[in-house]
Amino acid sequence: MNIGSLISALPGAIAQGLIWGVMAIGVYLTYKVLDIADLTVDGTMATGGAVCVMMMLNGANLWVALLCAVLAGMIAGLVTGIFHTAMGIPAILAGILTQLSLYSINLAIMGFKANQGINVRNYHLLVSSRNVKVIGPQNPIFVMIIVTALLIGVLYWFFGREIGAALRATGSNEHMSRAQGINVNRCKIIGLMISNGIVALASALFAQYQGAVDVNMGRGGIVIGLAAVIISTVLFGKIFHNFAMKLLGVSLGAVIYYIVIQIVLWLGLNTNLLKLLSALVVAIFLAIPYWKGKLAKGAKNA
Amino acid sequence: MKTIKKITCIALVLLIAVSAVFAGGSSESSAKKTYKVGICQFVQHVALDSATQGFMDALKDALGDSVVFDNQNASGDMSTVTTIVNSLVSNKVDLILANATPPLQVAAAATGDIPILGTSVTDYETALDLKLNNGATGINISGASDLAPLDKQAQMIVELFPGVKNVGLLYCSAEPNSVYQINQMETYLMQMGIKSTRYAFTDSNDVASVTEAACKSADVLYIPTDNTAASCTEAIRNVIEPAKVPVVAGEEGICKGCGVATLTISYYDLGYTTGKMAVEVLKNGADISKMPIQYAANPIKKYNAELCSLLGVKIPSDYTAI
Numbered sequence: 001m002n003i004g005s006l007i008s009a010l011p012g013a014i015a016q017g018l019i020w021g022v023m024a025i026g027v028y029l030t031y032k033v034l035d036i037a038d039l040t041v042d043g044t045m046a047t048g049g050a051v052c053v054m055m056m057l058n059g060a061n062l063w064v065a066l067l068c069a070v071l072a073g074m075i076a077g078l079v080t081g082i083f084h085t086a087m088g089i090p091a092i093l094a095g096i097l098t099q100l101s102l103y104s105i106n107l108a109i110m111g112f113k114a115n116q117g118i119n120v121r122n123y124h125l126l127v128s129s130r131n132v133k134v135i136g137p138q139n140p141i142f143v144m145i146i147v148t149a150l151l152i153g154v155l156y157w158f159f160g161r162e163i164g165a166a167l168r169a170t171g172s173n174e175h176m177s178r179a180q181g182i183n184v185n186r187c188k189i190i191g192l193m194i195s196n197g198i199v200a201l202a203s204a205l206f207a208q209y210q211g212a213v214d215v216n217m218g219r220g221g222i223v224i225g226l227a228a229v230i231i232s233t234v235l236f237g238k239i240f241h242n243f244a245m246k247l248l249g250v251s252l253g254a255v256i257y258y259i260v261i262q263i264v265l266w267l268g269l270n271t272n273l274l275k276l277l278s279a280l281v282v283a284i285f286l287a288i289p290y291w292k293g294k295l296a297k298g299a300k301n302a
Numbered sequence: 303m304k305t306i307k308k309i310t311c312i313a314l315v316l317l318i319a320v321s322a323v324f325a326g327g328s329s330e331s332s333a334k335k336t337y338k339v340g341i342c343q344f345v346q347h348v349a350l351d352s353a354t355q356g357f358m359d360a361l362k363d364a365l366g367d368s369v370v371f372d373n374q375n376a377s378g379d380m381s382t383v384t385t386i387v388n389s390l391v392s393n394k395v396d397l398i399l400a401n402a403t404p405p406l407q408v409a410a411a412a413t414g415d416i417p418i419l420g421t422s423v424t425d426y427e428t429a430l431d432l433k434l435n436n437g438a439t440g441i442n443i444s445g446a447s448d449l450a451p452l453d454k455q456a457q458m459i460v461e462l463f464p465g466v467k468n469v470g471l472l473y474c475s476a477e478p479n480s481v482y483q484i485n486q487m488e489t490y491l492m493q494m495g496i497k498s499t500r501y502a503f504t505d506s507n508d509v510a511s512v513t514e515a516a517c518k519s520a521d522v523l524y525i526p527t528d529n530t531a532a533s534c535t536e537a538i539r540n541v542i543e544p545a546k547v548p549v550v551a552g553e554e555g556i557c558k559g560c561g562v563a564t565l566t567i568s569y570y571d572l573g574y575t576t577g578k579m580a581v582e583v584l585k586n587g588a589d590i591s592k593m594p595i596q597y598a599a600n601p602i603k604k605y606n607a608e609l610c611s612l613l614g615v616k617i618p619s620d621y622t623a624i
Binding site for chain 2: 005008009011012013016020057103107112113114115116117118119120121122128129130132133206209210211212214215216217219220224235238239258261262265266271272274275
């Protein structure tokens with residue numbers, strides 16, 4: 001149990017954390033900005049990978065496949081948005097319904113096979129766990145830093161525009177936004193589409209990274225996304241106030257989450273208890289601001 | 303408080319920078335007397351557990367104390383598989399055992415150097431997206447396949463139930479090995495002129511209702527080596543017993559729970575075969591890229607006496623009781 005083995009396992013954890021960080025940014029957009037608990041991501045987290053891998057296996061160009069994965073995610077977000085706005089289904093249920101139907105759709109995309117491998121030798125993959133210790137441009141950490149930076153840049157630009165600001169207003173105070181003439185339904189749909197498009201992108205990258213797409217690969221994804229958002233809120237809430245920095249903080253939150261998981265494995269704890277430990281980690285992170293608040297109140301009363 | 307946060311941030315950045323430097327990994331002494339073997343099992347389940355046990359026993363029998371295991375179970379989570387494989391690869395283990403298809407795929411993506419042996423994997427070509435050459439992969443992967451002789455299983459259904467009109471194929475749509483076996487079964491049954499219908503459930507929550515639907519129209523059910531079905535045999539039995547529909551199972555565990563008969567392979571033996579391949583690679587320096595995939599040997603016909611008498615199924619004499 002030497003520290004060397006932990007440190008040599010870190011690049012893999014960081015790469016995985018950065019990929020899930022992209023997904024966490026998508027979750028952040030719905031959870032914090034739009035104030036909707038969107039459970040579609042459990043389904044979208046497999047759809048992006050399914051579309052990307054199946055297209056690449058059929059000869060499509062990497063970038064075309066990635067773009068189609070994002071579009072597929074956006075369609076999933078659109079469906080949830082329609083369920084919620086046009087059909088009046090509560091947001092959480094709308095997300096669950098889409099996630100449920102995406103299971104069958106993902107299977108259909110994969111040709112009714114539950115699992116499809118993609119070989120890093122045969123295809124030009126953008127990220128692969130093979131290169132995680134290579135010093136060079138194919139290192140997935142390097143690629144993911146660029147992808148994250150580009151994504152944050154695009155989102156920063158978008159949310160500064162009128163439509164972006166309208167989205168933020170909708171999340172902040174829906175009634176006031178409607179009173180000001182903002183079409184809140186349209187904003188919610190657009191927000192869900194963008195969020196799920198980003199999650200699908202993360203899914204496509206993760207499928208390439210692990211060399212396979214599996215119909216169950218998104219299961220439990222919302223928990224990881226929320227864990228990253230909460231960790232970032234607790235750790236970086238007071239430091240980062242700029243919107244772009246908050247998105248960066250979310251990505252770092254995912255990296256921290258995966259580093260903690262790697263440490264848990266390194267400590268030799270039973271992997272069967274991994275889910276319990278992840279829940280405890282998130283619970284403690286959630287409790288820290290509450291305890292800090294109580295301590296501060298106690299100090300004031302003393 | 304602000305200084306503590308600043309220090310945490312700086313420490314994290316330093317940690318990331320240091321890990322990039324250490325990315326080359328620590329060098330080990332060249333004379334390896336102890337072999338480090340990493341095992342990544344996909345999910346907790348009787349057949350996979352037996353395969354892992356067989357593998358470990360084979361290595362312990364041949365190498366005794368000079369082999370150390372790092373046995374991890376991913377609890378069915380893909381992202382945990384990636385984390386486990388990452389720690390095995392970065393610990394520079396001498397060999398990786400991938401128990402089931404997802405660990406095999408993730409390990410294949412993560413390393414091109416560490417020898418990887420798969421077990422409890424049915425179809426290596428689809429899982430790895432490559433073509434086998436004389437049964438060997440040509441890269442750092444080999445292993446044992448649990449592909450049971452499906453044509454013989456189809457014959458078994460006809461032998462036990464000669465008047466069968468419709469065979470219900472019950473399986474979990476999320477398991478690639480099950481889908482593969484069902485595809486083959488359908489073809490074999492069609493060649494014998496028997497109609498078959500597929501009944502797929504998504505997870506353990508729909509098993510009961512899908513089995514109900516299957517029992518309404520099928521005379522006999524067939525369940526392949528399906529992990530989900532194997533963990534829900536009680537639920538399946540509670541449906542088929544009152545409906546009086548017999549089940550032919552793909553492996554012994556399922557047959558013991560809810561089936562009447564099976565042409566079974568022993569997962570323990572499969573794991574043991576994989577273990578012997580590991581000994582070849584570790585001790586005798588065999589080239590893993592040229593080792594052909596081994597298949598399960600000696601399938602045995604077995605029957606479940608209790609269910610056979612409950613459902614009134616006559617079993618020929620060449621079957622052994624479970």
